[in-house]
Amino acid sequence: MxxxxxxxxxxxxxxxALAAEPSAWRHGYxxxxxxxxxxxxxxxILVRLADREIVGACWEEGQPAxxxxxxxxxxxxxxxxxxxxxxxxxxxxxxRTARPGRAAAPRxxxxxxx
Amino acid sequence: xxxxxxxxxxxxxxxxxxxxxxxxxxxxxVGAEAGQVPAGxxxxxxxxxxLWLAMGEAKMMRKVVYWLGAGAVAAAAAWVVWLxxxxxxxxxxxxxxxxxxxxxxxAALVVxxxxxxxxxxxxxxxxxxxxxxxxxxxxxAVCGLGLVVVRMDSHxxxxxxxxxxFSLLREIVALAALGVALAALAVVKARRADTExxxxxxxxxxxxxxxxxxxxxxxxxxxxxxxxxxxTSRRSPVVTASLAVGTLAGLAAGLATLLxxxxxxxxxxxxxxxxxxxxxxxxxxxxxxxxAAAAWLLSGTGDxxxxxxxxxxxxxxxxxxxxxxxxxxxxxxxxxxxxxxxGGPLLGVAGGAAGGIAAADHPLRSLPVRSWAxxxxxxx
Numbered sequence: 001m002x003x004x005x006x007x008x009x010x011x012x013x014x015x016x017a018l019a020a021e022p023s024a025w026r027h028g029y030x031x032x033x034x035x036x037x038x039x040x041x042x043x044x045i046l047v048r049l050a051d052r053e054i055v056g057a058c059w060e061e062g063q064p065a066x067x068x069x070x071x072x073x074x075x076x077x078x079x080x081x082x083x084x085x086x087x088x089x090x091x092x093x094x095x096r097t098a099r100p101g102r103a104a105a106p107r108x109x110x111x112x113x114x
Numbered sequence: 115x116x117x118x119x120x121x122x123x124x125x126x127x128x129x130x131x132x133x134x135x136x137x138x139x140x141x142x143x144v145g146a147e148a149g150q151v152p153a154g155x156x157x158x159x160x161x162x163x164x165l166w167l168a169m170g171e172a173k174m175m176r177k178v179v180y181w182l183g184a185g186a187v188a189a190a191a192a193w194v195v196w197l198x199x200x201x202x203x204x205x206x207x208x209x210x211x212x213x214x215x216x217x218x219x220x221a222a223l224v225v226x227x228x229x230x231x232x233x234x235x236x237x238x239x240x241x242x243x244x245x246x247x248x249x250x251x252x253x254x255a256v257c258g259l260g261l262v263v264v265r266m267d268s269h270x271x272x273x274x275x276x277x278x279x280f281s282l283l284r285e286i287v288a289l290a291a292l293g294v295a296l297a298a299l300a301v302v303k304a305r306r307a308d309t310e311x312x313x314x315x316x317x318x319x320x321x322x323x324x325x326x327x328x329x330x331x332x333x334x335x336x337x338x339x340x341x342x343x344x345x346t347s348r349r350s351p352v353v354t355a356s357l358a359v360g361t362l363a364g365l366a367a368g369l370a371t372l373l374x375x376x377x378x379x380x381x382x383x384x385x386x387x388x389x390x391x392x393x394x395x396x397x398x399x400x401x402x403x404x405x406a407a408a409a410w411l412l413s414g415t416g417d418x419x420x421x422x423x424x425x426x427x428x429x430x431x432x433x434x435x436x437x438x439x440x441x442x443x444x445x446x447x448x449x450x451x452x453x454x455x456x457g458g459p460l461l462g463v464a465g466g467a468a469g470g471i472a473a474a475d476h477p478l479r480s481l482p483v484r485s486w487a488x489x490x491x492x493x494x
Binding site: 029 | 137139140142143144145146147149150151159160161162163164166167170171
C-alpha cells in the first residue's frame with residue numbers, strides 16, 4: 001500500500017520557494033525572508049526534506065570575506081518532481097490558512113505559477 | 115541586547131556540539147546565517163529558533179522529561195521501602211514477608227532496567243513519547259504495588275488470608291526456579307539456536323508458574339516490571355499505536371470500574387457480585403475495543419494474509435496491555451482487586467484477540483507521515 005504524501009502549508013511554502021529557481025543554491029535566511037518562516041520552523045522543515053532526499057544540502061565552497069560559509073539548499077531531481085506534484089495538488093483553501101509571514105507564502109506560490 | 119545575542123550564539127555553538135555529527139551541520143547553518151539577520155530582536159529570534167532546532171534534533175526535552183520521570187520513580191521506590199520499614203512493627207510475624215515482597219519489587223525495577231541498557235528484550239526504551247510515558251508511569255504503578263502490599267496486610271490482618279510469617283523455603287524454591295529457568299534458557303539458546311520461540315516461552319512460563327505458587331506477589335511484581343520494560347523497549351513487538359490504545363483503554367476501564375465500585379460499595383458488601391461482574395465485563399469490553407483499534411490502525415503493504423495475522427497479533431497485544439493497565443490501576447486503589455493483576459491480562463488477551471479478529475478485515479488505511487517541528491504540526 002502506498003502512503004499518501006501530504007505536506008503542511010509551511011512545507012509547501014519552502015518547496016515553492018526552492019522550486020521557483022530549481023537550479024540555484026539558496027541559503028536559509030534567503031528562504032526565511034521569501035517564505036516568511038522563522039528559523040525555528042524553516043530549519044526543521046529543511047532537515048526533514050533533506051532526510052527524505054527531496055532537498056540537497058551543502059556548504060558554500062571557499063571562505064567568503066567577512067562572513068562565515070553558508071549552508072545551501074536546492075531541490076534534488078526527484079525532489080523537484082515531488083515538489084511540483086505537491087504544489088499542483090495543494091488545495092487552495094489550505095494554503096490560504098497560513099499565518100502572516102505564512103499568509104504571504106501561498107500568494108507568492110500562486111504568483112510563481114507553479 | 116548585544117550581550118544576549120552573543121550569549122545565544124555561544125549557546126547555539128555549544129549545543130551544536132551535543133548533536134550527532136550528521137545533525138550538527140543544521141545548527142551550525144543557523145549560526146552561520148545569524149550575521150546576515152538584522153541586529154536586535156530579529157537576530158535574537160533567529161538564534162532562538164536555532165536553539166529550538168538543536169533541542170529538537172538532540173531530542174533533549176524528551177530525554178530530560180524521561181530522566182526526571184525515572185528519578186521520580188526511583189524516589190517513589192525508596193519511599194515505599196522506607197514506608198515498609200517504618201509502618202510495620204518488627205515483632206509482627208508478617209513484617210519480614212512484607213519487606214521481602216517490597217524489596218523484590220524494587221529490586222526488579224532496579225535490576226531489569228540495568229539489564230535493559232543493552233539491546234535486548236527490556237531496553238533501551240523505544241523512541242516514541244508513548245513508550246517513554248508508559249514506561250515511567252508503569253514503573254511508578256509497580257512502586258504503588260509495594261504500597262498495596264503494606265496496605266493489604268493491614269487490611270487483611272493476621273487471619274488465614276494474611277501472608278503469614280516469612281518462609282525462607284518458599285523464597286529459596288522461587289529463586290531456584292528462576293535460576294534453573296534462566297540457565298536452561300541460556301543453554302538451549304546457546305546449543306540449539308534453531309529452537310522454536312514458543313518452546314522457550316513455554317519453559318519460561320513453567321518457571322513462572324512455580325514461582326507464582328511459591329511467592330505470588332513477588333512473582334507478579336517481577337512479571338509486571340519485566341512486561342512494562344519489554345512492551346516499551348525498542349525491540350518490542352507492541353507497535354506504538356497498540357501501546358497507546360491499550361494503555362488508554364486500560365486506564366478508561368480501570369477508572370470507570372473504580373468509580374462504579376466506589377458508588378456501589380456498601381458496608382454489607384451487598385453488591386460485591388455485581389461489582390465483580392462489572393470489573394470483568396468492563397475490562398473485557400474495553401480490551402476488545404483496544405484490540406479492534408490496534409488492528410484497524412495497523413497498515414501494511416505485504417501479503418494480505420500476513421497483514422491479517424499481524425493485525426490479530428497487535429489486537430491481542432493491545433488487549434493484554436489494556437488488561438494489565440486496568441489491573442494495575444484497580445490494585446493501586448482497591449486492595450482486594452489484587453486478583454486483577456492476573457485476571458486483567460487474561461481478560462485482556464481474550465478481549466483483544468476478539469477485537470483484533472473483528473477488525474482485521476477492514477479496508478487498508480493510508481496515513482500521512484507526520485513530524486513535529488518547531489511546535490507546529492508539520493505533515494509530510
